[in-house]
Amino acid sequence: MLDLRGRTAIVTGASRRLGRAISLRLAGRGCNIVIQYRSSAADAGKVAAEVEKAGAGAWSVHSALNSREECEKLIRSASEQSGGVHFLINNASVFPAGDIASAGREDFEEPMLVNAFAPYWLTASFSSTDESISVVNMLDTRVSGYDFSNFPYYASKRLLADITANQALRYAPSLRVNAVAPGLILAPEGRGGEYLKKVAKAVPMLRHGEAEDVAAAVEFLLSSDFITGQTIFVDGGQHLLPHIFGDNREKR
Numbered sequence: 001m002l003d004l005r006g007r008t009a010i011v012t013g014a015s016r017r018l019g020r021a022i023s024l025r026l027a028g029r030g031c032n033i034v035i036q037y038r039s040s041a042a043d044a045g046k047v048a049a050e051v052e053k054a055g056a057g058a059w060s061v062h063s064a065l066n067s068r069e070e071c072e073k074l075i076r077s078a079s080e081q082s083g084g085v086h087f088l089i090n091n092a093s094v095f096p097a098g099d100i101a102s103a104g105r106e107d108f109e110e111p112m113l114v115n116a117f118a119p120y121w122l123t124a125s126f127s128s129t130d131e132s133i134s135v136v137n138m139l140d141t142r143v144s145g146y147d148f149s150n151f152p153y154y155a156s157k158r159l160l161a162d163i164t165a166n167q168a169l170r171y172a173p174s175l176r177v178n179a180v181a182p183g184l185i186l187a188p189e190g191r192g193g194e195y196l197k198k199v200a201k202a203v204p205m206l207r208h209g210e211a212e213d214v215a216a217a218v219e220f221l222l223s224s225d226f227i228t229g230q231t232i233f234v235d236g237g238q239h240l241l242p243h244i245f246g247d248n249r250e251k252r
């Protein structure tokens with residue numbers, strides 16, 4: 001197992017939700033954190049303070065992740081500020097609505113750019129650095145089934161799953177590329193605990209998970225130096241069931 005102490009990880013979208021949980025989990029294991037944010041500078045600063053309180057180094061870097069050039073700039077900036085980056089966690093994501101029957105080209109542009117192309121470009125750039133060891137991409141349990149109501153998001157995560165496998169093979173043995181696919185962990189924006197309790201009835205474990213469960217899976221993949229091209233589903237067994245999100249057709 002690889003010791004994380006004294007090493008450095010870039011966590012995209014690290015200023016809140018799962019990105020924050022992953023950052024603090026790794027910091028607790030002695031791993032320094034480069035916090036990428038797009039618009040939440042204040043939240044990024046708070047996470048940086050929490051990381052430093054845990055005894056690890058922290059740097060905040062702004063990046064829109066909207067082009068290959070921006071992604072390459074992020075890798076360079078993170079390496080220069082921290083003295084070298086060993087891990088990359090592609091966590092930043094957007095989750096727009098978009099029905100499979102009506103989504104237009106414009107509905108696909110942002111989720112494809114942020115959820116699939118940015119991790120692809122970041123990993124390609126990261127693979128060329130001398131310190132690179134491991135990448136973890138954040139997927140979604142939806143990739144094991146279907147999603148009619150958030151189809152552009154679903155399609156972007158399915159593409160990222162294929163990118164994960166291809167890059168794992170392309171960059172082996174010098175760089176490991178894996179993924180974590182969370183299920184029912186955090187309530188969507190604007191919804192609370194009651195939503196989680198209701199939806200948890202469809203999960204085999206009959207409960208929702210915690211952000212710490214996802215962070216623990218990321219830590220495991222970073223430290224397990226003989227695993228590549230794998231996806232860990234942190235979803236209470238939801239991926240084992242046939243499921244279609246947003247299927248409102250009349251049942252016959």
